[in-house]
Structures are given as structure tokens and as C-alpha cells.
Amino acid sequence: MIKQIGQTVLTAAVGSSGKETAVGGIVAAVGTFLAASLGGWDVALKLLVYCMVIDYATGFLGAIKTKSLNSEVMFWGGVRKGVVMLVVGLTVQLDLFLGNDSPLYRTLALYFYIGREGLSIIENLGVLNVMVPSAVKERLQQLNGKDDNQ
Incomplete structure (x- = not known):
């Protein structure tokens, strides 16, 4: 036994x-x-990875909805996300090279890319007709140079 x-x-x-x-x-x-x-598996890195997965999934669903699914676009989207991870790894090395006691450049890179992924997720949600606050929608249209007539 x-x-x-x-x-x-x-x-x-x-x-x-x-x-x-x-x-x-x-x-x-x-x-x-x-x-x-990548400087350790902390909350900021987890958030970036989660945002990347959600962005990829919502982008995929949006492409299916608009009947514009393209394997080459998906491939290069994945490559871009891989390059983002390389940049994060580079910032870890930069912090080490400069002797930073705290991961200053890594943190800046992570927050920057989390913000970019967040904007992309919101855009994808708009394609999927998920409710997005009107103030956010207006700001995104300004950033994209679009108005309601386009």
C-alpha cells in the first residue's frame, strides 16, 4: 500500500x-x-503577457467578424509581440549595465507596451461591437485621425 x-x-x-x-x-x-x-515573472510582466494574449485573441475574433482573416497579418502580429519581449529583455540588460538598483528602464518599457496593448484591445473591442465608453472612443478616433463619417 x-x-x-x-x-x-x-x-x-x-x-x-x-x-x-x-x-x-x-x-x-x-x-x-x-x-x-525578462527580469523575473512579476505582476507587470504577467500583465503584459495577458494583454498580448487578449489583444491577439480579440484581433483574431475581429478579423473573423470582418471577414478579413489573414495568416500573414497574424504571423507578423506574433513577430511584433516577440520583438516587444526582446526589447524588454534588452531593457533588463540596460538596467544591469547602468547599475540601476531598481529596474527603471524595464519598468518603463513594460508600462509603455502594456498601454499600447490596452489601446489595441479597446480598438478590437470596438470592432467586435463591445461597448466602449464614448470618451475613450472619441480619443481613439482623434488618435487615428478618423471621424464618425469614415
Whole structure:
């Protein structure tokens, strides 16, 4: 009985096969490397990643709704999000190079990109006919140089 419980716990922890264990180890190593390269898995980085996923999903849904789904546009959107992560990694290195005790440039980059993703999400919600406050809608139309007649 105790041996069976031990085997169950071990299998749950490391997997039932060598492949499961190897894949789990690789995923853990890559995830740890990425989190460290991006300055740690903190709330600001989580928010950026969540915003990126929501933006990609709402953009995809908006393209389906407007019948303008394009795999090349989706691919380059994904590439842009990858480049954003490279910029965040670069700002981590810049903070280290300058000897900053706190991640000043990383924080600025994260907040800037969170804001950009937020604006894109709001635009996508407008395409999906989700209610957006009129003040926000007016400001976005000003930023895009559009008016209600277009």
C-alpha cells in the first residue's frame, strides 16, 4: 500500500515515461531562462503577457467578424509581440549595465507596451461591437485621425 502511494506520487511528480520527464524538464528550463532574461515573472510582466494574449485573441475574433482573416497579418502580429519581449529583455540588460538598483528602464518599457496593448484591445473591442465608453472612443478616433463619417 505504501509502495503504491509512493509510486503514484513519483509518477505525478516526474511523469510516467522518460519522454514526459524530458519534456517537462525542457519546458521548466526554457521557462526559467525566459523569466530570468525578462527580469523575473512579476505582476507587470504577467500583465503584459495577458494583454498580448487578449489583444491577439480579440484581433483574431475581429478579423473573423470582418471577414478579413489573414495568416500573414497574424504571423507578423506574433513577430511584433516577440520583438516587444526582446526589447524588454534588452531593457533588463540596460538596467544591469547602468547599475540601476531598481529596474527603471524595464519598468518603463513594460508600462509603455502594456498601454499600447490596452489601446489595441479597446480598438478590437470596438470592432467586435463591445461597448466602449464614448470618451475613450472619441480619443481613439482623434488618435487615428478618423471621424464618425469614415
